[in-house]
Amino acid sequence: MRGSEYRVISPYAIMQKPVHVSALPLDVDVFGTISKIHPVLLWDENGATLIDTGYPGIFAQLKQALEQKIHSFNRIKRIILTHQDWDHIGTVPDIHQALNGQVAIYAHAAEKPYLEGRLPHYKLTPERIAKRVAATPEIWREKARSTLSNPPRFTVDYAMTDGEILPFHGGIEVIHVPGHTPGNICLYVRSERLLIAGDQLRLDNGTLVGPAPEHTPDMITAQQSLKKLIRFDIDRIICYHGGTYTAHAASKIAELASL
């Protein structure tokens, strides 16, 4: 038998209950401009996990998209945040309230002090806010200023570490990829050979690229972080900005990591 025809099925895989995965494409009106984002929902008979939560103010839109997949919003057991950026954490307080606090918030240990308000937001500096506001149509400027000056703050219930396997949906590996933010992560869903890339990878007109330089204060570290993704057996990638990518995913990552 040739190597390529031989596939080991681990006992773990046989025991594994089916996991459902859905990228939830949302078109969000952000101060007058449409932004398409892709939070990810994973679910099985034990409940659902939401990965990233969209911009502030879109709770109703997100909830509707979630309910189309899992019918009952109450099936959400936990939220995993890939990083602290405002377009990823915006509805955490709304979800927490809607579920009467019965939802666990996960983030990398290095993001926890920012998310809990013990450190100022890594990127929402007065300079960056002023720049963003200046680029916003005038009628939205005041709204932009107040939204960006007051990002959501909340308790992180579980601080993740690099290499940790989260024990749900067949095992999800945490990959710490600093640079875009200090505690930026990707997630590897073993049973699906799926990489949930957050902002570490993006699709730019269909082409897989690394993190956006204008939103990545430490590009050197971010580029080094790409190398950590090479060892994973990846069939499919979901980028928060761009959606699903399948064309030779692993070799494309290796190519980007070698730049």
Ligand SMILES: [Zn+2]
């Ligand atoms: Zn980001």
